[in-house]
Amino acid sequence: EVQLVESGGGLVHPGESLTLSCLASGFTFSDFYMTWVRQAPGKGLEWVANINQDGSARYYVDSVRGRFTFSRDNARNSLYLHMNSLKAEDTAVYYCVRWVRALDFWGRGTPVTVSS
């Protein structure tokens, strides 16, 4: 059974940093692109970033490029989203998702709140 478990969310002040993690199981992790998707309170879904199988290629939505870094450790079946210079508009539930062009399996999400 495919499982994706996010962790690391919390309350931070504007300008601070936070790192989210995602632990994957139930599939050959190193064979798949992975994705982060977020949902701000009362808003729709927003794609944040993709990473390819070996971590050599990463793609970001414009609003986070230069502030967020997506990485992976295939030996640990883990993903990381390093978020710097956080803004109030980054407040959202962040989902770790498997990418096969479709987003076929989703984690339960971890909430991030950026507030002073």
Added chain:
Amino acid sequence: DIVMTQTPLSLSVTPGQPASISCRSTQSLLDSHGNTFLYWYLHKPGQSPQLLIYEVSKRFSGVPDRFSGSGSGTDFTLKISRVEAEDVGVFYCMQSTQLPVTFGQGTRLEIK
């Protein structure tokens, strides 16, 4: 960026009745290899979003056959032949033909 526009933004449907959601993109989602990367998701309250339909019309594993997808180019439709109470939530279309991946605004389905 490709903008995805869903209509309607909300639906109220009696159980057993059909429902339809439209999704339009600002550019054709047909790629140079003849693939169309258009997807439908349902986000139920308190759950993670779930994939319903992939590549316009293919039902994902375990999705009931009362859900169907159709369309081409820039116009796509999700149909529910007979709405059930468990279908409550927000439906999203999504394209991944071109980065950035973009979602529609969502269509909220409620049961009468």
